[in-house]
Amino acid sequence: MSLLVAVTWQTQPWVERFKRLLPDRDIVVLEQDFDRSAIRYVATWGPKPGSLSGLPNLEAIFSLGAGVDHLMGYPDLPDVPIVRVAQDDLTHRMSEYMVLHCLMHLRDQRRFDEDQKAKRWNPDRAPPIAGDVRVGIMGFGVLGQDSARKLKMMGFDVAGWSRTPKDVEGFQVYAGEEGLTPFLNRTDILIALMPLTPETQGMLNRSLFEKLAHDGRLGGPILINAGRGKLQVEADILACLDDGTLQAATLDVFETEPLPEDSPLWTHPRVTVTPHNSATSEPDATARYIAQQIRRHEAGEAFEAVVDKTRGY
Template identity: 40%
Template sequence: MTVNVLFAARAEKWEDYEDPLNAALEAAGIEADLRTEFSPEVVDYIVYAPNSDVQDFTPYTRCKAVLNLWAGVENVVGNDTLTQPLCRMVDDEGLTQGMVEWVVGHTLRMHLGMDLHIHGQDGKWRSYSPPVAQERPVTILGLGALGRACGQALAGLGFPVTGWSRTQKQIDGIRCLSGDAGLAEALQGAQIVVLLLPHTPETENILNGETLAMLPRGAMILNPGRGTLIDDSALLAALEEGHIGHAVLDTFRKEPLPVMHPYWAHEKVTVTPHIASTTRPDTAARVIAENIRRGEAGEPFLHVVDRDAGY
């Protein structure tokens, strides 16, 4: 039996995803009709990006699942018309590897003080000996698939890694903390903080004036997670005062980041344009195909979003 799969994302993405999705579906043994347009009542699965034109799911009466192309679901999880299972993009090898490379790269940049030499080509011989990795504690806020992978990669390089999550976890190579007391402990010893939490009401502004003050003076912040995790005014104040040494920011409350935003011109801020990790069509297609295979076999879907938790 042929399953009808609607690709509901921006038109320019179709060229990137059409062949990988068809190949992954065929490899999974699924006879599928993959298109960008169907009559809603015949659609079995929706491959979805929250910025697509599909915002009302009511007509999709036969749809078995909405399969998100992004790890983030905050722009769709509250949609009251979406009553089908919603699955996040998790365990995508390309997405995970991209995030690990961004986090490790910028952690090493901050740790080694690379900017001193990259931006200091003015004839002055600047001597700087950074500590070794074992002397540079790193804290990761968020221990989902991406936080776990980044934490273990950094631990493998010798950094003492502490991870914090809302619920207690056990991960090899990472000291795991949870709860309010655990958050304070995780921040107080961190010279570099990496934000990899989802956007939920509980995580919004998790770095604010109070929690930023818990960090040791000169601490550095990397945010490839969500822009809403940081109180921007509090961070700018902490940077100006010198309490925070540098911030590398990849996600923002409004994207693209407005041209007049103070982050652009701040000497202690690095802006990257939401590139820490993007969904790679070849690897994402395999995740999508596996969930469709599961749906057709009557098996549980992978990475189903908990609507109450928001991720």
């Protein structure tokens, strides 16, 4: 039985990782000749159209990351389970990012950075405490719930929103279209962790931002997007920052990546840009996770984190 590595970046490091973890398997890449009938598993990110076709004995496709939008709409996608990465390493990295940036906004750290550059001593008034700030997390799956727990430990008032109802101990979770407006109305810092689907594309727009709370302690609502770049309408973000609909934004993902040099997001004084690294998948941990899933499957156990293809995540 063979594992096919189909990626758009350098393949050899992934081949070497899987050979160490699965020494009893043939690890092959698209660029070489191989027996397509021997392929049981594919580990992939952004495969070329047609490259996954003609694998008659394929049993599963593993996405080399938490997202699977790169596979949704893929031509001739084989009808087998798609398994996304749902490892603790990635989850903890995302929670670190959310705690960091919520605290940066709470303590107005960007202003102090500017004061330091200007050699300006400006203690000003005391900032609000975390308990005075309402954080709302859109996308309340594994990543969202772990971030919520850690932000709550810091004292933030945290709630979640999900497309479908969820019962998560310790948190109010709003759901569906009927829950979206009341969720936004109580939110000072909006964290976006939704998957990219036809329903969520462009969801972070002016209409949504205008429903955020404007009576909070931070001077206006704040957006943190570490989900997918195409969730956001960047022209709306910029316009809302300029007219006060938004107070600030931290963006880790963008409509076009890498972020073009001429994008005004780079230099906007109320925008923090990070290079899509909020929860970068650590390659060795990702490979271990996939190898474990293969062993589970062959021992008669179910795959973990199987994608619901009708929902796209």
